[in-house]
Amino acid sequence: DQQVKQNSPSLSVQEGRISILNCDYTNSMFDYFLWYKKYPAEGPTFLISISSIKDKNEDGRFTVFLNKSAKHLSLHIVPSQPGDSAVYFCAASYGAQKLVFGQGTRLTINP
Amino acid sequence: DAGITQSPRHKVTETGTPVTLRCHQTENHRYMYWYRQDPGHGLRLIHYSYGVKDTDKGEVSDGYxxxxxxxxxxxxxxxxxTSSQTSVYFCAISEDSYEQYFGPGTRLTVT
Structure with a gap:
């Protein structure tokens, strides 16, 4: 029972263009959502988050959108840079300080 | 970066032997977590702790x-x-927030 799903295992985007990573969830009790970025042989690093009471949060080149009615979360990266090439995980939480992660999407930025 | 170290970073062991992985933090955070990362599954919670001697099971706690x-x-x-426990193991910490901060990981191979 996968409560958080990232249906695209990989995504390839040209440098300078927009990258859009998607995430769907099934549990309507989730109240906080996060995106993590992971480089090979390193631990995931926190990128950006959003509370369920908001529909958008922006931090520099990164924007997260939340559509609660569709139970859908997306991360936009504009403009995409080579250093953005990594695996991106979305995660969701419902109290108790616990996170449920999606399977991850490998983003490749091409020059 | 949060002060989190994991040891060992790599380990190869044989089926049936006991193995202990260590996570050490210098941040004095209350919550600590153990995850495993496997292809197609993202990060799955094994166990977590909400204080000294206070621990609870996660999604995939059997055998741990x-x-x-x-x-x-x-x-x-x-x-x-067991061979099914071959994986990359990550420790994470958090204080009174949803964001968790991850260690560098331990790659465990069970032959």
């Missing part, structure tokens, strides 16, 4: 035990390692 005798250390033990 944990201990936390000091705030800074969280140990994960595979009582009798």
């Amino acid at each position: 035990s944990v201990s936390r005798s000091k705030t800074e250390d969280f140990l994960l033990t595979l009582e009798s390692a």
Whole structure:
């Protein structure tokens, strides 16, 4: 029972263009959502988050959108840079300080 | 970066042997977590701790035990390692927020 799903295992985007990573969830009790970025042989690093009471949060080149009615979360990266090439995980939480992660999407930025 | 170290970073062991992985933090954070990362599954919670000697099971706890005798250390033990426990193990910490901060990971191979 996968409560958080990232249906695209990989995504390839040209440098300078927009990258859009998607995430769907099934549990309507989730109240906080996060995106993590992971480089090979390193631990995931926190990128950006959003509370369920908001529909958008922006931090520099990164924007997260939340559509609660569709139970859908997306991360936009504009403009995409080579250093953005990594695996991106979305995660969701419902109290108790616990996170449920999606399977991850490998983003490749091409020059 | 949050002060989180994991040891060992790499380990190869044989089926049936006990294995202990260590997570050490210098941030004095209350919560500590153990995850495993496997292709197609993202990060899955094994066990977590919400204080010294206070631990609870996560999504994939069978075959694993944990201990936390000091705030800074969280140990994960595979009582009798199996090939299905070959994985990359990540420790994470958090304080009173949803964001978790991850260690560099331990790559465990069970032959």
